Amino acid sequence: MQKLFYILSVSIILSINAEPDLDLSLPELGDRVSGVVSNDQEKIIGNEFLKQVYSQAPLISDPLIQEYSELLVYRLSEYSQVKDRNFNVLLIDDNSLNAFAAPGGVIGINGGLFLNAQNEGQFASVITHELAHLSQRHFARNILNSQDNNIASILVMVSAVAAAVATNNPTAFMAGPAFLQQQSLRYSRLFEREADRVGFNNLINAEYDPSSMGEMFEQMAKLRRLAGDKIPEFLLTHPISSSRVTDAFNAADQVETPFNTKNSLNYEFIRGRLQIRYEDIPLNSVRKMKGLLEKDPYSNENRYALSLAYKISGQHKEALKIINSLIIENPKNLILVNTKAEILLDEGKSEDALEVVNIFLNISPKNYPLSVLKAKILAYDKKLFAAEELIRDQLLRRNNDPYLWLYLSEVQRDSKNVIGYHQSRAEYYLLLGQYEDALNQLQFALKLTESNFQVSESIMTKINSTRKSIKGLRGQ
Structure with missing residues (x-):
């Protein structure tokens, strides 16, 4: 696929014969x-x-x-x-x-x-x-x-x-x-x-x-x-x-440099995570990862991936055994901690999962993955208002994240916060450029806020802004 202009394919055309002191500034084009x-x-x-x-x-x-x-x-x-x-x-x-x-x-x-x-x-x-x-x-x-x-x-x-x-x-x-x-x-x-x-x-x-x-x-x-x-x-x-x-x-x-960094532990874990995500037959992933580990028993990537493979196949004990061994070697790694809590939650041990997450949120407050996972744990335990507050706190820093708005709307739906549900869905649709859908959600919310002037005024402001965007698209 030709990605037009500089929306380019990663298949880079390399022609690096330049000296290390290459001038990297933008060509002089004035204004x-x-x-x-x-x-x-x-x-x-x-x-x-x-x-x-x-x-x-x-x-x-x-x-x-x-x-x-x-x-x-x-x-x-x-x-x-x-x-x-x-x-x-x-x-x-x-x-x-x-x-x-x-x-x-x-x-x-x-x-x-x-x-x-x-x-x-x-x-x-x-x-x-x-x-x-x-x-x-x-x-x-x-x-x-x-x-x-x-x-x-x-x-x-x-x-x-x-x-x-x-x-x-x-x-x-x-x-x-x-x-x-x-x-x-x-x-x-x-x-x-x-x-x-x-x-x-x-x-x-x-x-x-x-x-x-x-x-x-x-x-x-x-x-x-x-x-x-x-x-x-x-x-x-x-x-x-x-x-x-x-x-x-x-x-x-031609480059004289003392640096030779090629890899990081986190890259290995993320790559292992995606290996499992794209496995054609997920239930076969345990056998596949075991085979890879036999060839390279010290591969952190494959050890981590095998743990995830055990998780999706319901073998939580085996999954935790591998993750715990990796955590012993890397006790402060947030990816491993997050994954351990995911396995515990998947096993239905929400209290244990919450304990793991809270320990590391004290070390890394407001961490994005840990906060979202904590919200999921709380939602699992039907503590929906607390889960909503955590997602809202993340949205203060990630207001343009459609995934967070969508998840917030799901939590609000489950907690019977119907007005909040429609407002969050509207924000989700706005980020997708689906203004008509957003407008419908806002109008649903407005009908439910007749007795709350402050909330209805805020929704009306968003409705007027959305209508303006729709008119702009129509060339009006």
Whole structure:
């Protein structure tokens, strides 16, 4: 699938022959770029893109995977040239290898990227490449080079691209303007090379092994060989040649650095978590993970994955045995603690699960995955109002998280908080850009608040704002 402009496939075209002291600043274009598409307009475009993807794409709603991805993106951004670091990290529930960047600080990651990147260094090489697209403002520069810089045409393009990303349909983008396709073909190689150079240098600055990017290319080349006649679309449009792999390693050899970080424990656990998620036959995962552990008995990734395999097959005792052994080795690891509590809850031992979570929430107050899990434990014990308060507290920091709004509405429904249920559903639909559905929910809520002026006034304000958005979409 061609991800238009710099919404690009993770199959990066590498051409790293640059010296370590490469100038990574944006080319001197004066005010021409911002004159065509300002930073504020990129934010608007990015928000529209988010709504389209939220409403169409299957997303991974796993707080552990989400937090890991966000923390890594933010950490890598510290070594990038991105000025506005208010990112929205999307996790696409698709086991194919892909990642993309979109205007306004949107970073998209397929679940399959974790499966194909063998270590965190390889994974990070992809993310630094995508961050380079943002820092170099490739979207705005591509518009500058096009013949159509009308904002309406751009938004049509964004919708088409979002549809392609959401549906994994390589023809979906054809709905966009013709200039879009022409410009993406004409300029993508130039911008890819620039993103390669910038991303490579930032990878080094983040203290990862310089060979990580070359290793990622080897993984892509291997995938191409194994694909046979069914070559993935991103490898068709961005082929990985042996010379490109060689160039990547040659560039790494030229870097004199003491840093050789390739992996992290948390990456191994998250990768193991996704291995189980994408197992074709979940009940066969125990046998599969046992086989992998026989080959590498010290693999933290496979040990963790086997624990999850035992959990989904109902073998909680075996699952806890492995998790406890991992916790003994890594007593402060929040992923392991969170997973132990998940297993206990799945077994019906909610009190034990709550005790585990509370101990570590005292150490890491307001931690996102632990807080959501605690809310689930409380909901399991029918302590619904306490669960609602925990989710609301998380929404103070994650107000644009549709998963949290949806979960809050479910808790409110179970607690018979009908007004809150409709309000939360409305917020969920607003994030998806489904304004009519949001308006319906708000009107339901308003009918129930006739005797509460303060609440009804707040709902009316939201209704008026939603109606304004609907009129804007209709061009009124």
